Amino acid sequence: MSSIIVLANSVKIKSSKYGASVISKDPSLKLIGSGKSAFVFKVRSTGKALKVFYPNFEKVALEEAEVYNILGSNPYFPTLYESGRNFLLIDFVEGNTLFDCLTYGIKLTETNIIEIDHALNLVRQQGLSPSDIHLRNIILTTNGNVKLIDVARFRQTKNFQQWDDLRKAFYMFYNKTYFPKRFPVFVLNGIAYLYNRKLLHFPSVKSSSKEWKKIKNRN
Numbered sequence: 613m614s615s616i617i618v619l620a621n622s623v624k625i626k627s628s629k630y631g632a633s634v635i636s637k638d639p640s641l642k643l644i645g646s647g648k649s650a651f652v653f654k655v656r657s658t659g660k661a662l663k664v665f666y667p668n669f670e671k672v673a674l675e676e677a678e679v680y681n682i683l684g685s686n687p688y689f690p691t692l693y694e695s696g697r698n699f700l701l702i703d704f705v706e707g708n709t710l711f712d713c714l715t716y717g718i719k720l721t722e723t724n725i726i727e728i729d730h731a732l733n734l735v736r737q738q739g740l741s742p743s744d745i746h747l748r749n750i751i752l753t754t755n756g757n758v759k760l761i762d763v764a765r766f767r768q769t770k771n772f773q774q775w776d777d778l779r780k781a782f783y784m785f786y787n788k789t790y791f792p793k794r795f796p797v798f799v800l801n802g803i804a805y806l807y808n809r810k811l812l813h814f815p816s817v818k819s820s821s822k823e824w825k826k827i828k829n830r831n
Contacts, residue, residue, distance in 0.1 A: 614694065616662070616694050616696075616699070616701050617696055617699075618638075619638050619640065619641060619655065619662060620662060620664055620696060620698065620699035622636070622637050622638035622641070623636075623637045623638075623641065623664045624636040625651070625664070625666055625667060627666060627667055627668075632646070632651070632666045634651055637653070640655060640657075641653035641654070641655060641662060642654045642656055644661070647748075647762065649665055649669040649672045649764070650663045650664055650666060650669065650673075651663070651666075652664075654704050655701075655704075658704070659703065659704050660693065660701055660702065660703060660704055661690070661701075661702055661703065661704040661705075662700075662701055663676075663699060663700040663701075663702065664698060665699065667698075669698070670697050670698050672764050673695070673697065673698050673699065673700065674695075675764050675767070676700060676762075676763055677692060677695035677700055678767075679740065679763040679764065679766045679767060680692035680695075680700070680702070680763060682738060682740060683735070683738065683740075683763065686731075686734060686735070686738070688727075688730075688731035688734065688758060688760055689731075689759065689760055689761070689763065690702040690703035690704075690705055690759065691703050705751050705759045705761065706753060706754050707751045707752050707753035707754050707759070708751065708752055709747060709748050709750060709752075710747040710748075710750045710751075710752065711747035711748045711800060713752055714747065714794065714795050714800060715794070715795060715796070715797050715800065716794070717793050717794030718752070719793050720752070720786065720793075722782075722787065724752060724758060725779055725782055727757070727758045728750060728758050728760075728775070728779075731758060731760060732745070732775065735766065740766040740767060741766060741767065741768060742760075742763075742766055742775075743765040743766060743768045744762070744765040745774050745775040746774050746775075746778070746804075747778070747800070747804075749761050749762040777807070
C-alpha cells in the first residue's frame with residue numbers, strides 16, 4: 613500500500629445534515645480548504661495537495677481523476693500524481709482565489725481575464741467542456757499566473773454561463789476606475805446566492821460596447 617493511500621485513509625470524515633467535518637487525520641496533513649464534495653490538505657514538507665472526497669462521492673473522485681488525465685500537461689491546471697477510490701494527489705497551488713482577491717482588494721487585470729479565456733479555450737481544444745467556472749476555483753498564483761482547479765464537471769454537456777457572466781461583469785463594472793476593488797464576504801456570498809437562484813441577471817452587452825468587442829475579438 614502506497615504512503616499516499618495510507619495518508620488518505622487516515623482522514624476520517626463525519627457527515628451530517630449540517631455538512632461534513634474532519635474528525636481525525638495524519639499530522640502531516642494541513643487542512644487548507646473544503647468544497648461541495650471534498651476536503652483539501654497540504655501534505656507538509658511537499659509541494660503537493662491531497663484532495664479527499666466525502667463518503668458517497670467516490671464517483672466524483674474517479675471522474676475528476678479521468679479529466680486530469682485528459683488535461684495532461686496543460687499548464688493552467690495542477691498535475692495529477694496519484695489517485696484512488698476517494699482521493700487525488702495534485703500540485704499544491706499557492707496563491708489566492710479570485711474570491712479571495714475581491715475580499716482582500718487584490719486588483720484583477722484584463723491580462724488575468726485574457727489568460728483565463730486562453731486556458732478555457734485550450735480545454736475545449738482537448739475535447740472537454742469547462743463547466744462550473746466560478747470565483748473560488750480560479751487561482752491567481754503568487755507569481756501572477758492563473759491556475760484552475762476542480763475539474764470534475766469538465767465533461768458535462770450542459771452549458772454553464774458563470775464564466776461568461778463573470779467576464780461580462782469585469783468589463784461592464786469592475787474594470788471601471790470608479791468601481792470598488794474590495795468587497796465584504798457577505799456581499800459576494802449574497803450576490804452568488806441571488807445568481808445561483810436566477811434572481812440576478814447580467815444585462816446583455818450592446819454591440820457598441822468597446823470592451824466587449826475587444827475581448828470577443830480575442831477569442
